Amino acid sequence: MSDTTPHLLSVEGLTVTFPSPQGAVAVVKDVSFRMSRGKLGIVGESGSGKSMTAKALMGLVPPPGRMTATHLRLGDDDLAGLNPAGWRALRGRRIGMILQDPKYSLNPVQRIGVQIEETLKLHGAYTKAERRAKAVEVLATVGIEDPERMYRAFPHELSGGMGQRAMIAIMLVLSPDLLIADEPTSALDVIVREQVLSLIDRLQAERGMGLILISHDLPMVARFCERILVMYRGRIIETIESSRLSEARHPYTQGLVACLPSPTSRGSDLPVLQRDPAWEQAS
């Protein structure tokens, strides 16, 4: 990426620490990256700090955790020194986030329509009729055939895939600049997964927003995103173009690719990842 392209998001030295009796423990260590309005993947295993990185970008690091960054900008805005009110003004309007399981992200006792309108109420001066029209419209954009019915539905009436579409609708109603999708399809069936991914793909292209897709599923992210950050124990250990995944240089990335069952691995043992303590050190 050349330096002349305007960056949507630039992150430098992002660190998240949690206090412990033995001193502060860093779960995200000195993470730096830049992205434009494209598709960026973050891949890592459980505990690699990928979700905590996403939370930090939303200003949602749970206390007593602390987030620090030497430089954190979204467009022209500096996020590094934002106060809680500043973050609230930003979330939903400039940055949206989709989480793994719509069953837990949606409010079970509110109709979908009300939950979409809540974002509009918080961030804009819309009349009741305008809010409703906008909510129905965004439900139609996420590929729901009967948006009026969906508007009145409660989360328990929806399947996993439909719930995730409703979640995407809530996040997109204010056309954010950046959408963070943290394991958006892990709770879904493989076929529904493809449908939701192609929906996110279409919306990203149509709206020209930035997208960060976070997942443990390396092949899925590689199919979907242009560039991948590989995280290990809180650090980005490799940044790689998806098309050049087979040329990965870091042994951890190579190991992640190699340990997947494939037609050629049939009947033989899968290569097992040998973790090297040196990977945890900054290079």
Added chain:
Amino acid sequence: MIEVRHIDVYHGAGATRFHAVRNADLTVARGESFGLVGGSGSGKSSLLRVLAGLSRTWTGSLTIAGACMTPGVKPARAFHKRVQMVFQDPYASLNPRHTIDRALADGLELHGFSDIDRRIAMALDEVGLGPSFRFRYPHELSGGQRQRIAIARAAALEPEILLLDEPTSALDASIQAEILNLLMRIGRERTLTSLFVSHDLSVIGHVCNNVGVMQQGEIVERLTADDLVGGRVKHDYTRRLLVASTGRSV
């Protein structure tokens, strides 16, 4: 080893009764590893629970490990020694208040094994965990280690059939590789018959000999794993699953 004939499984009763499995037929030979794939709600886990003797609301005929099962009748205790199951969520399948030692000892005692001490040590060794794990609690273990314990607990009873319900879905890819290697090694060393349920076609293609594809309660296609990985599939649903899980078109 496993003979399933015209099995239907129902959940609930009356007007809300749900027909989870429709007229399922399958045969698994001794020493074979059979894979059952399908999307959520396709009935694969419902069918597996019938084979494990955990379901009562089914009809049809089932012979498993030489035992002829009757719908609605709880199988004898000895049946569970011969047919063991490993579940998806390693966090939910171990009692958090029992040590690993107790988790393994319970099954062995229940089925009348002698020299339990030695068997527990062997079982831990077989799954690659040392004796130091014996007196730990589940919360001190990672997901992969807990799944090893669940496999050790099942394998310690020297079953003839192992039923596996998405045993690696909750695990990271590198840990999945270790667990799959372990399962394949145990299968080889003991001529174990296994039935492996998963939604991941690449996992099924890796470990199984034959595969059944389920959609909305029906087994819509049966094929060999060679045909599956080679993309030689007939049913449209299998093709869609294959495209969705591997990303390559068939």
